[in-house]
Amino acid sequence: MEINFVSPKSNLGNNVQIGKFVVIEDDVVIGDNCIIANNVVIHNGTVIGDNVRIDDNAVIGKQPMRSVNSIFKDENKLDAAYISNECLVGAGTIIYAGSKIGDKTLIADLAVVRENVVIGEKTIIGKGATIENFCKVGSNCKIQTNVYLTAYSEVEDYVFIAPCVVTSNDNYAARSKERFGKFKGVTVKKGGRIGAGAVILPGKIIKEDGFAAAGSLVTKNVEKGKIVVGSPAKEFRDVPKDQLLENQ
Numbered sequence: 001m002e003i004n005f006v007s008p009k010s011n012l013g014n015n016v017q018i019g020k021f022v023v024i025e026d027d028v029v030i031g032d033n034c035i036i037a038n039n040v041v042i043h044n045g046t047v048i049g050d051n052v053r054i055d056d057n058a059v060i061g062k063q064p065m066r067s068v069n070s071i072f073k074d075e076n077k078l079d080a081a082y083i084s085n086e087c088l089v090g091a092g093t094i095i096y097a098g099s100k101i102g103d104k105t106l107i108a109d110l111a112v113v114r115e116n117v118v119i120g121e122k123t124i125i126g127k128g129a130t131i132e133n134f135c136k137v138g139s140n141c142k143i144q145t146n147v148y149l150t151a152y153s154e155v156e157d158y159v160f161i162a163p164c165v166v167t168s169n170d171n172y173a174a175r176s177k178e179r180f181g182k183f184k185g186v187t188v189k190k191g192g193r194i195g196a197g198a199v200i201l202p203g204k205i206i207k208e209d210g211f212a213a214a215g216s217l218v219t220k221n222v223e224k225g226k227i228v229v230g231s232p233a234k235e236f237r238d239v240p241k242d243q244l245l246e247n248q
Contacts, residue, residue, distance in 0.1 A: 045080030153185030
């Protein structure tokens with residue numbers, strides 16, 4: 001009895017291991033030495049590099065849904081999802097069409113990577129984290145468990161975001177037509193850090209080596225190499241020199 005569906009229009013490399021109840025749709029390309037576990041769905045046109053592992057119940061290349069009240073209207077056809085070499089994709093993870101994942105990146109169990117997202121190399125997207133659409137995440141970042149990175153955000157290289165950090169992009173809190181066209185995510189510059197449970201308000205910038213301490217409510221930009229604490233967050237002191245990115 002056939003328990004998988006692998007389209008004859010797909011292209012699988014050498015030594016690809018496929019579990020049970022897997023669906024691989026048309027025009028999917030999978031490189032050499034990949035492991036595709038049970039109940040995985042890989043949608044049309046997805047490209048997967050060499051030595052990639054995708055765990056149980058993951059969905060790759062999903063097309064977005066749009067509610068009648070969505071701020072995101074119909075757009076041009078999305079590019080296929082692209083997962084580069086040696087990536088690890090956890091159980092229950094969803095990676096949408098139009099996303100691009102760099103080499104050796106880990107997308108952990110139950111994480112969601114929305115459409116039009118770019119993630120660099122050797123980055124960790126933690127368990128249950130959500131990277132919303134139109135975000136860019138650099139290389140060598142650690143975005144930990146249950147982080148919510150709002151749409152239109154940019155995270156540069158070597159950024160650390162601790163568990164349960166929340167970011168936002170709507171200063172009007174879903175009221176007033178004035179908000180349309182003014183959505184702005186957060187920006188975390190190279191080496192920026194955010195402690196556990198912090199909240200970052202729309203459009204705020206954490207500059208190079210800036211650090212928002214755990215539980216902070218960031219209502220103003222965090223200056224380069226400064227630590228802010230509190231609610232609202234206020235400047236506390238300089239980041240110790242031995243913790244600056246240049247000294248690692």
